[in-house]
Amino acid sequence: MSLLTITDLTLRIAGRTLLDNASLSVDPGRKIGLIGRNGAGKSTLLAAIAGDIALDGGSITLSARATMGRVKQETPSGEASLIDTVLEGDLERTRLLQESETATDPARIADVHERLIAIDAYTAPARAGSILAGLGFDQDAQLRPVSSFSGGWRMRVGLATALFLNPDLLLLDEPTNHLDIEATLWLESWLSKFSGAAVIVSHDRSLLDNTVNAIAHLDKGKLSLTPGGYDNFVRIRTEQALQQNRAAERMAAQRAHMQSFVDRFRAKATKARQAQARLKALERLPQIDSVVEDTPTRFSFPEPQPLPPPMLSLNKVSIGYGDHVVLKNLTLRMDLDDRIALLGQNGRGKSTFAKLLAGRLEAMAGTYTHSPKLKIGYFAQHQADELVLSDTPIDHMSRAMPDAVPAVIRAQLARFGLDADRAETRVSELSGGEKARLLLSLSTREAPHLLILDEPTNHLDLDARDALIRALSEFEGAVILISHDSHLVESVADRFWLVEDGTISSFDGDMAEYRAWLLERARRARAENNERSKGGDGSRESQSPRPSSAQARADRKEQTRALAPLRRKIRDAEDKLAKIEKEKQKIEAKLADPNLYHSGDPGEITSLNVHLAALNATQGTIEEAWLEAQAELEDASQ
Structure with missing residues (x-):
């Protein structure tokens, strides 16, 4: 069904x-x-x-x-923590937990607790924490209020909530x-x-x-x-298009042959009957249209002038904001033929490094040198917020190229698929993909030697992404690419720089090896956490030199983060057990009252006993979960 x-x-x-x-x-x-x-x-x-x-x-x-689960259009906000925001997304769980604290009807209370067990309400904090961790929020971040995060990170919270619902x-x-x-x-x-x-x-x-x-x-x-998947879709669609075009060609040839016979013999009495029959047959032939795709998306970057190497170099450079250093001791070099992708989690400094190269941020220390003739094109999604909604792409390009004639301005917009109609359309009426095309057009107007692309594909459709890949493959300059699109990264970059731990280092491998490296790093982190939790066992690792006090503090902090979901699970179970015990005492007091049996309703006695049995069953289930979690915590803490 x-x-x-x-x-x-x-x-x-x-x-x-x-x-x-x-x-x-x-x-x-x-x-x-x-x-x-x-x-x-x-x-x-x-x-x-x-x-x-x-x-x-x-x-x-x-x-x-x-x-049904769906990411809401409005981003989450407020002072609630991330973990609580995600948990509150399960409306049924939230409602039942509230009702469990206020309900007075014994039968209803039993139903509520049974339903809470059925929907795994007591394991919800651990599940929500796991999803948030997967989307990049560590234990400390999960406890921070939603309002302390930027819009992009709040969107991740909305996604986490939709996944948590498991619809x-x-x-x-x-x-x-x-x-x-x-x-x-x-x-x-x-x-x-x-x-x-x-x-x-x-x-x-x-x-x-x-x-x-x-x-x-x-x-x-x-x-x-x-x-x-998509690759199979492209293969099948291409095959179907070829078959349809061949069929259309065959049908067109048959039509042409029959029409030729009709044209030649329609006026001859001896052939008139045959010509008439052919004409009727021609009318009955099916129409098969050849596959005519919409105008294909094409991008093109202007060709830069040659530059002597090195194009740019950094020597022991540190960058950041105010007194906060984001990246330090960077010693790097780029030449005109470099195609480099920056890898690493959001918030580690990729965009900060891009702003340094683009001249949007000054170095705090060290030396950043480049050719005096170097031209840089910088694309970042946040620049869409700087567009004037009431103006057209022509208005924007005219301001950016004040000395250019109208034909040059239109040609630059046309490089990225903004035809005459879209070039004269207000920005407020452009789609997200069309705004991205305008930004690409603006950022490349001076034929840059270096293209810095920070998430260029967020609003581009698949055809436009393929067009961008083709254009970059033909581009004669250097590229710095920051993107979550693995296909784009694999198709464009031939070198990888890893942005992590406050610095940038070369990553020797491709995207498949990077994926494998991420999985191995996560596996090692889990193993190290388990090893630290279990303590030394006489192995070579346990005999290693004693860590410094700073390292010991860092280890303890990491262990505290790792064990936080377990401790939260234990606290939740203890709270539930306390409420159940309190409810049981009320019922047992009623059942111990002699007046209940002399003048009470027999139906009420049965209801109280049923409710008590349900609470006992619920209590047993939660106690088992508490014992398991407590034992696991004790093992990890030894």
Whole structure:
């Protein structure tokens, strides 16, 4: 039985038809990647599935009792901690916990506790903490208020809440836009293990290839389903296009042959009957259109002038903000033929380093030298906030190139697919992808020698991402790339710099080796935590020199962080046991009252005994969990 059924769906926005009698079926556990060009209606379709917008025709049916999870459009806010914000996203759990503290009806109290056990309410803090950790929040960060984080990090909290709900149907709209590569890889792993169904709007080829088992293509108002990931979709679509073009060519040749016979013999009496028959047959021939794709997306970067090496160099450079040093002792060099990707978690200094190279940030110490003729193009997503919404792309480019004639300005915009109509459209009416194209056009207007691209693909569709890869492969200058898009990184970069522990070092390997390195590092960290928790055992590690006091403090702090979820689980269990014991005392006092048996209602006696039995069962379950957690904590603390 289908979990989600979309039948003959029609959706219109501002008079434009986005979906026209489109249909799709999603079975339980099936993960579907929803793709299509910018503006095709993908996000609108998700909003319709979620019930946020009215349908213009057709129907959307979710099976009875199925739950649905979706990242809310508004970012979380407030003074609640991250962990509490995620936990409160489970409305049923929150409501039941509140009711368990206020309910007075014995039967209802028993029902509440049974339901809490059924939904694993008591393990929820550990599950929420694990998801937040996977998305880049350590133990300290999880306890900080949401209001202390930037918008991008708050979006991660919204994603964590949707994943925590573990719904039957998960709706995700560009879930990797605010993630670094590390968090993106974690999300891929989580989704591959997720047992529910999902509809995922994404332009991330790696995510689509590694997590979904079908691709739904939204094109010209229709939905077509192709099994497999994105690579398989491209292969099948290409084969179908070739077959359709061949069939169209054969049919066109047959039509031409028959039309030629009709034209030659229509006027001859001896052939008139045959010509007439051929004419009728010609009318009955099916129409097979050749596959004519929309105008392909093309980007191009202007060619820079040659520069003598080195293009730039850093000698023992430190950078940061105010008195806070983010990166220190950087000794690096770049030449015109370098294609470098910066790896590392968000918040480690990748964007800070990019701002230094772009001249947006001064070095705190050391020497940064570069050729006096060096031109740098800098693209960063936050620059979209600096665009004037009431102006057009032509207005922006005219200010950036005050001496350029109109033809040059339009040509620069056209390099990134902003045609005459879009060039004269107000920025407020441009899509996210079109704004990104405008920023790329602005950042490359002076034919830069070095392109610094900080998350350039967040709002670009798959065709535009491929166009960017092709343009970068033809670009004659150097590239610094910061991106969560593994496909883009693998296609463009030939060197990797790892930004970690306050410095930048070369990473010798490719993306596959980087993934393996991340997994191995996580495995080693878990093993070291376990080893520290268990203490020495006479092995070579236990006989190593005694760590310094600073290292010992760091180890203790790390151990405290590692054990925090376990301690929280124990505290939650103890709180529940205390409430259950208090409720049991009330019931036992009532059952011990002689008046209950002389003048009381027999039904009330039965109800009290049933409630007491339910509380005893719940108490036993929680006590077992508490004992296991306590034993685990004692073992880890030895």
